[in-house]
Amino acid sequence: MSDILKIGERSFSSRLMLGTGKYKDFQETKDAISASGAEIVTVAIRRTNLGQNSNEPNLLDFIDPEKWTILPNTAGCFTADDAIRTCQLSRELLDGKTFVKLEVLGDEENLFPNMSETIKAAQVLIDEGFEVLVYCSDDPIFCKELDDAGCVAIMPLASPIGSGLGIINPYNLSMIIEDSQKPVIVDAGVGTASDASIAMELGCDGILMNTAVAMAQDPILMASAMKKAVLSGREAFLAGRMPKKSYGSASSPKKGLIE
Amino acid sequence: MPPKVEVILNGKHKRLESNKLSDLISISNLENKRFAIEINNEIVPKSQHDSFLITNQDKIEIVEAVGGG
Numbered sequence: 001m002s003d004i005l006k007i008g009e010r011s012f013s014s015r016l017m018l019g020t021g022k023y024k025d026f027q028e029t030k031d032a033i034s035a036s037g038a039e040i041v042t043v044a045i046r047r048t049n050l051g052q053n054s055n056e057p058n059l060l061d062f063i064d065p066e067k068w069t070i071l072p073n074t075a076g077c078f079t080a081d082d083a084i085r086t087c088q089l090s091r092e093l094l095d096g097k098t099f100v101k102l103e104v105l106g107d108e109e110n111l112f113p114n115m116s117e118t119i120k121a122a123q124v125l126i127d128e129g130f131e132v133l134v135y136c137s138d139d140p141i142f143c144k145e146l147d148d149a150g151c152v153a154i155m156p157l158a159s160p161i162g163s164g165l166g167i168i169n170p171y172n173l174s175m176i177i178e179d180s181q182k183p184v185i186v187d188a189g190v191g192t193a194s195d196a197s198i199a200m201e202l203g204c205d206g207i208l209m210n211t212a213v214a215m216a217q218d219p220i221l222m223a224s225a226m227k228k229a230v231l232s233g234r235e236a237f238l239a240g241r242m243p244k245k246s247y248g249s250a251s252s253p254k255k256g257l258i259e
Numbered sequence: 260m261p262p263k264v265e266v267i268l269n270g271k272h273k274r275l276e277s278n279k280l281s282d283l284i285s286i287s288n289l290e291n292k293r294f295a296i297e298i299n300n301e302i303v304p305k306s307q308h309d310s311f312l313i314t315n316q317d318k319i320e321i322v323e324a325v326g327g328g
Contacts, residue, residue, distance in 0.1 A: 021325075
């Protein structure tokens with residue numbers, strides 16, 4: 001079944017996006033990405049180690065930017081200005097690529113986004129020609145504002161980053177999906193495969209996750225589980241689930257029972 | 260001899276023996292690596308790395324891609 005995810009002008013056949021943080025080493029990161037089938041992988045931008053370990057391998061030596069679509073994030077930024085600078089650095093780092101995940105945090109503990117700074121940064125970045133995929137709260141009004149501003153994908157949290165609490169507000173997500181003209185990608189909160197399926201069954205266009213895979217006992221196996229969960233959730237959404245009933249309904253015929 | 264400069268490099272005060280950005284890249288073992296440089300909040304594009312001259316008290320950020328979600 002051909003089921004292409006379009007983000008801006010780009011097309012993808014996988015609806016699972018994977019973060020590259022918290023793995024044991026770069027090899028495990030790469031193996032998890034391969035097992036997940038993800039085509040888009042996120043990276044963070046940080047100061048280069050200029051000290052004694054300056055000959056350490058770099059993440060992008062393992063994750064070839066020609067093979068995967070690298071999505072640099074602005075994680076750790078608490079102001080629009082810092083997020084904008086980070087995106088400009090990532091564009092320089094990735095030879096002019098303008099695909100970015102905007103994330104402006106508001107609180108160090110709960111990692112909820114600061115939405116006023118997020119919207120401010122999104123507007124500047126879009127004006128500068130960036131393709132902005134935006135991490136945001138699951139508030140339909142903010143999501144609509146980011147959609148109207150020209151973000152290429154809306155990425156509401158399902159629950160706090162790294163919490164693994166799953167989809168805690170499916171009703172908000174449904175409203176956002178209904179209103180959005182852009183792909184809605186759940187970013188953050190997925191803990192296990194069923195969470196991914198639930199998000200996809202709701203009609204999300206994709207899921208971005210990191211901790212659920214990296215912190216599993218067996219990250220490679222969990223990456224494979226997530227690949228299947230996203231696919232089954234998507235197929236169930238496309239198939240259209242049966243209506244829920246509050247009474248029983250036998251599947252076997254009543255006629256022809258032996259006496 | 261190029262003039263020495265005092266800068267803030269990735270958040271640390273540092274005295275450099277040369278004001279050439281290309282020398283800083285070289286002593287930092289960054290040649291042929293994937294990185295980006297910002298000086299005083301402005302990107303210095305790769306095309307300018309060879310010719311760019313650092314000024315005293317410049318605030319230099321050199322970044323790379325690391326694992327993140």
